[in-house]
Structure formats: structure tokens, C-alpha cells
Amino acid sequence: MFIESPANEKVRKWRKLKNKKGRKEQQLFLVEGLRLVEELLQSSWEPVYLLWDVGTDEVPERILTRAKERNTVIVEMSPAAFAAVSDTVTPQGVIVIAALPPTSPAYPEHVLLLDEVQDPGNAGTLLRAAEAFGLEEVVCTTGTVDPFAPKVVRSTMGGLFHLRVQAIDALPYIHTWSETWPDGQVISTQAVGANHCYVADFTKPTLLIIGSEATGVSEKLIEASDDTVQIPMAGQAESLNAAMAGSILMYEMLRQRLNR
Incomplete structure (x- = not known):
């Protein structure tokens, strides 16, 4: 043709x-x-x-x-x-x-959930990192950039095609995931979290929530979380961008799982 x-x-x-x-x-x-x-x-x-x-x-x-x-x-x-x-x-x-792949959540043991992450480059980098660090499913909630937008697809560098990506509402997914993994934990990231990330036990089933670049994880998802974590920093920066913070935490999840 x-x-x-x-x-x-x-x-x-x-x-x-x-x-x-x-x-x-x-x-x-x-x-x-x-x-x-x-x-x-x-x-x-x-x-x-x-x-x-x-x-x-x-x-x-x-x-x-x-x-x-x-x-x-x-x-x-x-x-x-x-x-x-x-x-x-x-x-x-x-x-x-x-x-487009079908929306068919599998609720695996380790999941990344993006809460209103709107920058295509950050979202694509997070998807790429999720695949690299062994996560199988990523949830892009309402308010998050479309994971199939051209700029996001390019930013994933192909990692997108080896993930289950679900563009669905957060709370129903969290509820079903928690029922699937009753011994699991829902953890939100914050600039000032309750624990440093290396203290959290990421060998347990974990649903990790990364918030928007501007406002962080929404209050309703903080309330739905079992714990919050922060990344310790020695410099003067107040916070890291969503892609950098999420990548560090997903690496920590993998590191702990490999060492258990």
C-alpha cells in the first residue's frame, strides 16, 4: 500500500x-x-x-x-x-x-502506582525503571499523563512493551490489591516520610505510590497507605523529581528482594 x-x-x-x-x-x-x-x-x-x-x-x-x-x-x-x-x-x-493493550489488572506482588504524574518524561522514565527493576504492573491513575501518549512511549525506551500498564482509578485498585495480598503494604513517598526508605521492608508484597511533581501523593492516597517513606539526602535540595525518586525506591525494592 x-x-x-x-x-x-x-x-x-x-x-x-x-x-x-x-x-x-x-x-x-x-x-x-x-x-x-x-x-x-x-x-x-x-x-x-x-x-x-x-x-x-x-x-x-x-x-x-x-x-x-x-x-x-x-x-x-x-x-x-x-x-x-x-x-x-x-x-x-x-x-x-x-x-492498545486490554485493561486487565493482575494485582502482582510488587506494583508501582503513579498518582497524577503529569510530565511525560517523568512518567516514561518511571515506566522504564519499573521494567528494569522487575515490576510487572504499573497503574496510571486519573490525572496521570496517558501512558500511551507519544512522548511517554518514547521516554520508556521500549520498557513499556514488557509491562502491564493499567490506566484506571486508584482506590478500587488499591482495595483489590490489598485483598489479594493481605500481608502486603501500601507505601506512599513523601519529602518528609515516616521512615527512611531503607528501613521499610520491601521484601513484603508492596504497592508503591509516586505522587505528582507539584503536590506529591494526594491526601486520599496517603490515607489509603499503610506507611510513608522518604529518601535521605545530604545536600540542600528539598526534594527529587518524581522520576528520580521513584527510580531510587524501585532499586531499593529490588536490592532488598535480591538480598533476602
């Missing part, structure tokens, strides 16, 4: 995937760039279309082969048509349009 015009009906439809409403209506999202495309094609997530800008270098044969193995529709596009769909300033010439 070849598409020449940016006014093509499919192009007009696909460009709407840059916003949350379009993604929700079509149940699709954009994955842009060679590395991310290859990562998705190697994952269990479903690729639907592979778009190639014919004005750029040819798509590597290994990617085309894998896309065909996954029954992905290959679409060649003019530079103008491709640019209309692309969300980057300097596109690499390849995009996969993938199906």
Missing part, C-alpha cells in the same frame, strides 16, 4: 492518535523510531500497521521480516504524508501503529 497525500483518509485518522481522544476511539497508539519499533515487534503487543517514509533509508530487513511474521500491514508513505502522522521533529522514517 502506498499513500501520497497528507489529506488521505487514513492519514487524517492516524494523525488523531497524537491525542488521547483519538487513541481511545481507535484503540491504537503510535510507536515511532527504529529502536522502539523493533522492541515492540519483539514483544507480545500487537502491531497493526508499519508506516515507512519512502524519502528516508529503507527499513532494515530484520524489521520488515518480523513485521510480516506478525501479520502487520506495511504502508509506504510520501514524506509529506508520513510527516502528518509523525510526532517528532526529526522523524526516523518508521512508525508502528499498535493496538
Whole structure:
């Protein structure tokens, strides 16, 4: 299939995937760039279309082969048509349009919950760190940036495709998780928490809550928590940003689990 015009009906439809409403209506999202495309094609997530800008270098044969193995529709596009769909300033010439994964919480032993984390870079970094440090599920609550927004997807560097990501309300999830793990703990992060993070027992089933960059964890989720933790610091900084703090705490969770 070849598409020449940016006014093509499919192009007009696909460009709407840059916003949350379009993604929700079509149940699709954009994955842009060679590395991310290859990562998705190697994952269990479903690729639907592979778009190639014919004005750029040819798509590597290994990617085309894998896309065909996954029954992905290959679409060649003019530079103008491709640019209309692309969300980057300097596109690499390849995009996969993938199906949104189903919302199917598994309530595993260790979970990260993002409470109104609105910065795409922070959210993407947290998702990337969650996968790196062995968490299987991340909950993005109401008020958190859409985890399938193009900037978030790029920031995950492919880690997104190896997680279960749930965009759902916090309190019902916490309630069911706590019933699933009656010996578990819900822990919120605060600039001044009740305990230092190394005191908390992260070998237990743990649901870790990271709050927004501006206001931290919301009061309703603090109330739903069993404990709060802080990261000890020696310098003059009042706090760390959400991505840095969350990454440190997820590393501490893994460190304790590896050493038990």
C-alpha cells in the first residue's frame, strides 16, 4: 500500500492518535523510531500497521521480516504524508501503529502506582525503571499523563512493551490489591516520610505510590497507605523529581528482594 497525500483518509485518522481522544476511539497508539519499533515487534503487543517514509533509508530487513511474521500491514508513505502522522521533529522514517493493550489488572506482588504524574518524561522514565527493576504492573491513575501518549512511549525506551500498564482509578485498585495480598503494604513517598526508605521492608508484597511533581501523593492516597517513606539526602535540595525518586525506591525494592 502506498499513500501520497497528507489529506488521505487514513492519514487524517492516524494523525488523531497524537491525542488521547483519538487513541481511545481507535484503540491504537503510535510507536515511532527504529529502536522502539523493533522492541515492540519483539514483544507480545500487537502491531497493526508499519508506516515507512519512502524519502528516508529503507527499513532494515530484520524489521520488515518480523513485521510480516506478525501479520502487520506495511504502508509506504510520501514524506509529506508520513510527516502528518509523525510526532517528532526529526522523524526516523518508521512508525508502528499498535493496538492498545486490554485493561486487565493482575494485582502482582510488587506494583508501582503513579498518582497524577503529569510530565511525560517523568512518567516514561518511571515506566522504564519499573521494567528494569522487575515490576510487572504499573497503574496510571486519573490525572496521570496517558501512558500511551507519544512522548511517554518514547521516554520508556521500549520498557513499556514488557509491562502491564493499567490506566484506571486508584482506590478500587488499591482495595483489590490489598485483598489479594493481605500481608502486603501500601507505601506512599513523601519529602518528609515516616521512615527512611531503607528501613521499610520491601521484601513484603508492596504497592508503591509516586505522587505528582507539584503536590506529591494526594491526601486520599496517603490515607489509603499503610506507611510513608522518604529518601535521605545530604545536600540542600528539598526534594527529587518524581522520576528520580521513584527510580531510587524501585532499586531499593529490588536490592532488598535480591538480598533476602
